[in-house]
Amino acid sequence: MTPSIPKGTRDFGPEQMARRNYIFDTIKSVFRKFGYAQIETPAQENLSTLLGKYGEEGDKLLFRILNSGDAFAGVDMSQDSRQLSSCICEKGLRYDLTVPFARFVVQHQNDLVFPFKRFQIQPVWRADRPQKGRYREFYQCDADSIGSKSLLGELEMVQMVDEVFDRLGVRVCLKVNNRKVLAGIAQACGHPDKMMDITVAIDKIDKIGIEKVEAELMERGLDSKAIEIIRPALTLSGDTRGKLATMRAMLASSETGSCGLDEIEQLFDLIEAAGVKCAVELDFSLARGLNYYTGAIFEVKAMDYQIGSICGGGRYDNLTGIFGLKDMSGVGISFGADRIYDVLTGLDLFPESLAVSTDLLFANMGSAEARWVVGIAAALRRKGISCEVYPDSVKLKKQFDYASRKGIPFLSICGESEMQGDTVNIKNLSSGEQLSFAADDLDGIISVICKNQSK
């Protein structure tokens, strides 16, 4: 009989929200510092906007919304399920923030300043099979810059990654590659048409290891000679300069490949000029599954915690083409809030004071006393102190409990004698220290509370 929520969805209580807001607020403030402005798009998009953008598998994972009114009126009920569902559902819930962003840019192109730098933090919905760490509703947290081909865009993504994780206290390694290099490798091994097959196979290297990747490449039609050529790309070690030199020789004949290597080299030079602090590693085996990337690709891993990538992105040359706006190159990044949450929890990196919302609780010692402290509480709030008056005149034990469970650091117990004497006492609930002030000495009360906060 207890009510429940749909599987794969979550409620977030006060503590979780404080932690989630800490992550989102950190990311937002970094996005803003680089000139990215927030936008929001509706949860529902027309299915014509969403269908065909995420592959056949993605189309199946879209949540569809039944047309309002009588959805079946005039519908031929003898159609198959597939046709039927497209008759009775014209809208779906957004599956990611990238397609709505492309739709937004095309729809509002005349009102936007290009390069258009936007960030967007909203939930997305996928009818995936729920499992540990995979939800049917989750937040995405994206920044994109669209309307310029400059590598300064890639640099900004790297800098934002660096600053976000520095502020959160997470040591990370940012891996970089370039899709043009992957195209070059496909050319070099004699299968320029198989670039996507190679990418999809290589993308799994972290999960399944090199041997299984090679097996998959065979399955996808590459012969052992081609695989001989690809192998060094997957296993190359050493410093960036050395990796680049080896790959330059391998891809000398491929113009695209060489161009990708130039871009990587220039990006590493800019990263040095900007003084990026986190580790940045060139990894030719980095592929990223998404089809729309055409240039640089990134992925971020936490160094001290075992989990998949916590952030990723890349350059795309034709995101808005599907909606009719050509030649809009862009670069974007997406932070994985749920995984970052797990990393901060696992490494115990959330600040302790996050959950505390109230500085001071006034106990309720009866209606006359409550009426009196209500005025003092109001005066303290006007000076920026967050406080509550316990609503009911119940046993002190219960009121203490309330303060302690909510993590409220100070309690004031003003009974008849305090009211008569016009004094307010303030008890520090962790140290037990108790001080008394004249009721109009607000600054005295505030100084005690603020001294505790700055600890």
Added chain:
Amino acid sequence: MTPSIPKGTRDFGPEQMARRNYIFDTIKSVFRKFGYAQIETPAQENLSTLLGKYGEEGDKLLFRILNSGDAFAGVDMSQDSRQLSSCICEKGLRYDLTVPFARFVVQHQNDLVFPFKRFQIQPVWRADRPQKGRYREFYQCDADSIGSKSLLGELEMVQMVDEVFDRLGVRVCLKVNNRKVLAGIAQACGHPDKMMDITVAIDKIDKIGIEKVEAELMERGLDSKAIEIIRPALTLSGDTRGKLATMRAMLASSETGSCGLDEIEQLFDLIEAAGVKCAVELDFSLARGLNYYTGAIFEVKAMDYQIGSICGGGRYDNLTGIFGLKDMSGVGISFGADRIYDVLTGLDLFPESLAVSTDLLFANMGSAEARWVVGIAAALRRKGISCEVYPDSVKLKKQFDYASRKGIPFLSICGESEMQGDTVNIKNLSSGEQLSFAADDLDGIISVICKNQSK
């Protein structure tokens, strides 16, 4: 061919988002100051949670989500549309934040600290006919305190209204009434069973006027003698004390009515003790349509702008009863963000600086120069300054335009000579004033930017 969004939904661009965030941030910080903690619930709820909670009309306005997988598998297609839709849809989008809140409290009752004070700011969806000011997706912005019958709960709602609108600079009048008084009126006029009919009719007084309200009361089965008794309640003027005295005499025989008047009197006394600044008016014709209110009810109107109520709320005694948890009295309030947005726009009350996200733009004078300023920009960001490097080395006119359209106040144009001389110039784009600094004199640059901000 231009892509579009479903009717009744909206995109929010950077300027609108900045304004909306200003409203939400103001409300959030006030909620927190009174000890309310944020929660979030999923967009999708089971239809069993939502159905029957909003009346028959509300059920029709729920957006239903097609079951994932093959929704029609095994479904008897000969059923009528209504039965069919309940077979193929098990979930719906939330219609408000109140029912999900009640569901949350019941589901997590063992983990919550009571009185549980939560706020929630999330979108809701209604398949209403879209019209001016009415959307199919809009944010609600609610605070509720549940688990205490104390009138200090009502007082907090009044205080939060007072502080929110004071901070936003909107002069408001908060109207107060009590459902028990309405029940008392129903008893006094001999129709205790018609309290809801009377409430529904009275609720329309602002829209349709007293004569049409009386006509509706007749239609709903009240005779002219009963209406004679109700009329003074709708037209009573004078000060609070006088209104209370008149109504006390009228409702002397009704225990419920007298209790409602006691509560009103005590609430006004607490409002005085707390030093609430906004106008608070006792209005016996205030009814509010929602069925679940059982005690105090509130409504807020802007004094200098013609629009419906911009905030409302009240006391409910049995919100969680529908989910099996009895005796949980609570009080809540909801701010109407869209209307508040219209009021602030209409009265020109949004702060001017809201949209500016970037303090300083470095022009791009070529790749060597860009590489050089990237380092300076990074150093400034580390000190908290928000800056951008224009990505492409295009005509200065275009770069100026970018700064001006984004409202960026400062532009730095560092060419070869600045790079050679290790100096940075900063131009104030509104005053035209230009200053030059040694490239490592970050504090000099920052002081110019901050001086401008504090204006």
